[in-house]
Amino acid sequence: MINLKVLSGRRWLVVLGAAFAMALLNMNHTIHGAIMNVDTQVAIKMNSILGINPILDETLAWSSTRLGDAFMFTCLSLLFFVHALRGGSHNETIKRLSYWIWLAMLCLIIYMISCASEYLIKRNTPIFSLHHFYNLQTKYGVMLHSCPTSSFPSGHGLAYIFFAMMAWQQYFRVSLLLWCLAFIMLSVRLIVGLHWLSDIMIGSLFLSTLFVTLIGDTSLKNTYKLSEQAVSRVFGMLSDWRDRCCEVII
Numbered sequence: 001m002i003n004l005k006v007l008s009g010r011r012w013l014v015v016l017g018a019a020f021a022m023a024l025l026n027m028n029h030t031i032h033g034a035i036m037n038v039d040t041q042v043a044i045k046m047n048s049i050l051g052i053n054p055i056l057d058e059t060l061a062w063s064s065t066r067l068g069d070a071f072m073f074t075c076l077s078l079l080f081f082v083h084a085l086r087g088g089s090h091n092e093t094i095k096r097l098s099y100w101i102w103l104a105m106l107c108l109i110i111y112m113i114s115c116a117s118e119y120l121i122k123r124n125t126p127i128f129s130l131h132h133f134y135n136l137q138t139k140y141g142v143m144l145h146s147c148p149t150s151s152f153p154s155g156h157g158l159a160y161i162f163f164a165m166m167a168w169q170q171y172f173r174v175s176l177l178l179w180c181l182a183f184i185m186l187s188v189r190l191i192v193g194l195h196w197l198s199d200i201m202i203g204s205l206f207l208s209t210l211f212v213t214l215i216g217d218t219s220l221k222n223t224y225k226l227s228e229q230a231v232s233r234v235f236g237m238l239s240d241w242r243d244r245c246c247e248v249i250i
Contacts, residue, residue: 153203
């Protein structure tokens with residue numbers, strides 16, 4: 001008999017089992033063919049909006065470059081910083097800032113794991129596989145941020161979904177904004193042909209869920225305290241430096 005109490009504390013095992021079952025099902029020729037057919041139809045449908053408005057085309061192209069990633073990283077950093085400053089108290093500010101820094105460090109580790117898996121699982125991107133695809137890279141000479149032969153899983157999808165999932169548990173309103181942002185940015189990746197739908201829904205979503213449950217069910221969640229201690233120490237040093245500056249000025 002299955003012990004539900006034990007499983008509730010080890011949800012990551014359930015997610016890992018589901019991912020393993022999905023991988024086995026994907027080995028079936030019929031199921032694999034159905035997934036590939038859906039991927040192709042979605043890719044063609046999403047890509048069909050390009051070639052109508054040049055301004056839209058160039059905007060989507062630049063948003064998918066390294067420069068676009070840097071812009072989004074800056075916007076998200078400002079969002080988390082402003083959210084921390086609106087904590088209402090010194091302790092709440094430290095708590096919020098520590099949480100976002102903690103998530104950023106975890107996301108960096110997870111993203112590196114995702115990048116490593118891309119080299120193990122070779123899969124061409126839509127713009128590399130579909131010959132009649134509207135390719136913004138060749139059309140406008142913009143270098144899109146993606147490896148043409150390593151699309152699974154989506155590293156961008158993993159980062160956006162992971163942050164949205166983790167924020168859902170702690171800061172609900174911020175998580176809604178992150179989910180909207182994830183939907184928009186990942187839709188852009190599908191439109192320009194840098195990923196297939198299954199790269200996100202099967203790859204990124206499963207991995208994000210696995211890591212979120214793994215963090216929640218293991219001692220990894222205790223690493224947040226290290227982030228809080230580090231941020232508190234930095235705040236203390238800044239406070240001491242401010243007091244010394246005030247004494248010198250006086």
